[in-house]
Amino acid sequence: MGIKSFSRKRAIHIMLVYTGGCNGCDIEIVNAVLSPKYDIEQYNVFLTWNPREADILVVTGPVTRFNEDPLIKIYESIPDPKLVVAAGACAVMGGVYKNIHGDIPSEEIMGPVDNVIPVDAKIPGCAVRPKDILSGVVASLPVLLDK
Amino acid sequence: MRNLIRIVLEGAFSNFKRIFFAKDRVTDMELRNAILNGEVVPDPKVAEKACIGCGGCANVCPTGAIEMKKLNSSEWLAVGWAKTEIPELNSLKCVNCYHCHDFCPVYALFGEPATIHPNDVGELEVNVNDLIEEPIKISEDKINYISQYLSDKTVLKNKKSK
Ligand code: SF4
Numbered sequence A: 001m002g003i004k005s006f007s008r009k010r011a012i013h014i015m016l017v018y019t020g021g022c023n024g025c026d027i028e029i030v031n032a033v034l035s036p037k038y039d040i041e042q043y044n045v046f047l048t049w050n051p052r053e054a055d056i057l058v059v060t061g062p063v064t065r066f067n068e069d070p071l072i073k074i075y076e077s078i079p080d081p082k083l084v085v086a087a088g089a090c091a092v093m094g095g096v097y098k099n100i101h102g103d104i105p106s107e108e109i110m111g112p113v114d115n116v117i118p119v120d121a122k123i124p125g126c127a128v129r130p131k132d133i134l135s136g137v138v139a140s141l142p143v144l145l146d147k
Numbered sequence B: 001m002r003n004l005i006r007i008v009l010e011g012a013f014s015n016f017k018r019i020f021f022a023k024d025r026v027t028d029m030e031l032r033n034a035i036l037n038g039e040v041v042p043d044p045k046v047a048e049k050a051c052i053g054c055g056g057c058a059n060v061c062p063t064g065a066i067e068m069k070k071l072n073s074s075e076w077l078a079v080g081w082a083k084t085e086i087p088e089l090n091s092l093k094c095v096n097c098y099h100c101h102d103f104c105p106v107y108a109l110f111g112e113p114a115t116i117h118p119n120d121v122g123e124l125e126v127n128v129n130d131l132i133e134e135p136i137k138i139s140e141d142k143i144n145y146i147s148q149y150l151s152d153k154t155v156l157k158n159k160k161s162k
C-alpha cells in the first residue's frame, strides 16, 4: 500500500451538492454525517465543501437547468480518482419534478444526474434514509481505494 | 480546592472510560455492523398479504416502477375474484409520488391502510377474505369529525341523500 492510499484510507472526504429538489435529502445527508447515531466519521469519512479536497461527490436533486454547468464544473475540479453518488429519487430518476407532468416534458430539468455526469452509485428513497446513504458510501469505499 | 480537584479527576476518569471503553457511546453498534457487512436493504414496500392483486398500481405508476409478478399459487378472495399476481416495486425507478398508494383500494403499498404518512409504518396483518365480504365502515361521528376539515363536502351530501 502506497503512502497516498494509506493516508487517503484514513480520511475520505465527501462533498454534498444540491441541484434542485426539495432539500429533504440534504437534511437527511447532513444529519447522517453529523448526528451521533449515524456518525459517518466513525468510518473515516468526513464532510467537506471544497471540491479540490473531495473524493466522493454526493449529488441530490434533479439537476435544474441553472445547476447543470456548476455541477459539471464541480465534478471536473475534483481530483482523480473520484466517485459520484446520486442520492434520492430526484438524483436517480429526476424525482417528482421530472415525472409528474404526464406527457409534458419539463425543460427546466436536465437530470437525472447520470444525464450530466457519470454516476457510480445510486441510492433510492424520497428522502433517502440515513442508513442507505451510509451503506452506499461505505460500500463504495473499496471501489475508490482500488482505483 | 478539594472540590475542584474532585471535579477534575471525575472528568478525567469519565473521559478515560469514554475513549478507551466506548462507554456512553451513542453510535448504534448493530447498525454499524450491518453497514460494514453490507446488510442494509430497502424496506419492503408492498404488503403482499393485504394486496388483492388488481394491478391498478402498476397502471398508475408514472415511471413504470411497478411490475406485476405471478403468484406461484393463486388464491380465491371472494366469489369471482382470484388473486393471481402481486406487485413488485423497483426502488431505483420509484420517485415516491405515492400515486400507487393513493390509488390502491386497500392502501397496500408503502405501509398500513390509510396512514397519514404512508412510508414505513411497520408490519400489516389483515384477512383480505373477510374484508372483501365485509368492508370496514367508518362510524358516523368519525365522519362528522373529519368533515370539519374537508373543503369538498360532496361525499357527505351524497351519503346523506342515500
Ligand atoms: S428525492 Fe425527495 S426528498 Fe430528496 S430532494 Fe428529491 S423530492 Fe426532496
Ligand code: SF4
Binding pocket: B060, B061, B062, B063, B064, B065, B066, B089, B093, B094, B095, B096, B097, B098, B099, B100, B101
Ligand atoms: S410511488 Fe409513484 S413512482 Fe413509486 S411506485 Fe408508486 S406510483 Fe410508481
Ligand code: SF4
Binding pocket: B050, B051, B052, B053, B054, B055, B056, B057, B058, B086, B087, B103, B104, B105, B106, B107, B108, B109
Ligand atoms: S393497487 Fe393495491 S391491491 Fe391492487 S395490485 Fe396494487 S397493491 Fe395490490
